Amino acid sequence: QNRSARPQAYCRLQELMVDLYYENFLIIPKRYAANNCEGPCKLPLSTRISNHSTHTVLLLGMQERGAPLQRSPCCVPVKYSSKDFILVTTEGFKVASFPDLVAEECGCR
Amino acid sequence: QNRSARPQAYCRLQELMVDLYYENFLIIPKRYAANNCEGPCKLPLSTRISNHSTHTVLLLGMQERGAPLQRSPCCVPVKYSSKDFILVTTEGFKVASFPDLVAEECGCR
């Protein structure tokens, strides 16, 4: 709902709701803010994105000098958080926390 | 040199040499195996790639059900190693280790 069609200047965290209606065992929530990392990865990274790796800087340098890459650097989550769910099982209801369900920080990798 | 044009079936580590000839302060090496992560991210991830996140599984699920994503899951390094270099500085020669220079493990993020 917070999302717009305008392109992002640089890689950053964007709100993204994920539907879980097809997962019958999940009771609450049926939809949650999983978020996603979006936007281009461009040099210089350091001034734009705090979370960068030297490996990525070298790959971007190769591209700037015209060397082809099979896989260009990509804006991805580099930190996740967990999320609590209420489930139904054959034995009843259950409160459970699942790791790596919400993107928290983005970086170019 | 170990690289071929054939497309990879799934996201995995590929050898990639990076040139450092343009960096005059680097003495040895002038070229090193930085490696890169290449190949598609597809469901089911668990049987194909050990290093996956639930967030990625949910994004791929959205795509399979026809929901558009601004940023599709991407094959990226999830573990790096450091690399030793011999440098020249104004004060002489120096052996230094730099972190995050070699991609060691890949994952879909």
Added chain:
Amino acid sequence: PHGSSGHPTLTPRTSSISPGILGGNRSCVFYETSHNLKGTMRHKGLLLGGTEHSTILCLYSRCCFGIWNQSSHAVMPGCWDSDKDDCEDPACKPSPIQAFGATILRCLCSSDFCNANISWFGTPAVPQGDGS
């Protein structure tokens, strides 16, 4: 087993929590049957007294949740921990879930004690027997 028997009326961690961090002081109905429930949602808020149904002040959200079983008995109303999970509606308009051969009703809602009753299609809560 019914009500909050066995639960302290105020959980120990609350002593260090100042009122300012309460998520807008949303009050929800809290109730957890001890049978066929694993885990608890009571740490999502401050439990206030009560015997059958307690009141809980939400710590992390302004969002109540409710779950009802096939015979429209509340299973575990309480505070949800996020306002981002489709909690816009002030009224509890439950969506049914079919799981393991049973129908479960559930809602998220954003007004005080909105999880006390099922609000059928936005009309005032209808006694359960009338709909069938």
Added chain:
Amino acid sequence: PHGSSGHPTLTPRTSSISPGILGGNRSCVFYETSHNLKGTMRHKGLLLGGTEHSTILCLYSRCCFGIWNQSSHAVMPGCWDSDKDDCEDPACKPSPIQAFGATILRCLCSSDFCNANISWFGTPAVPQGDGS
């Protein structure tokens, strides 16, 4: 300051290293001037005796390296720690680097003691004075 004076002929860690893990027993010349050098490459191999120039058995590669300064004095020959960094050539054919107004020659090479001498374009090493 010259040679391996001050360095133990065998570093302490070697006691726990079996010969089998040596990288194909590549022998290189080892030498580290103590002035204007920060850090060391001696832990990349097993240092054997020697006064002026030591021999080092490479632990992690079959690759020697050599660095020479403007006046073609060896600065710090030793074992490199990887075979993947352009170390195919058995002979040391140095590439010059211009840095801070000086010319530095450097090579990686993959034969025993190949870093003892500069191998100009694959011909046997030429006495340094003749080229200028």
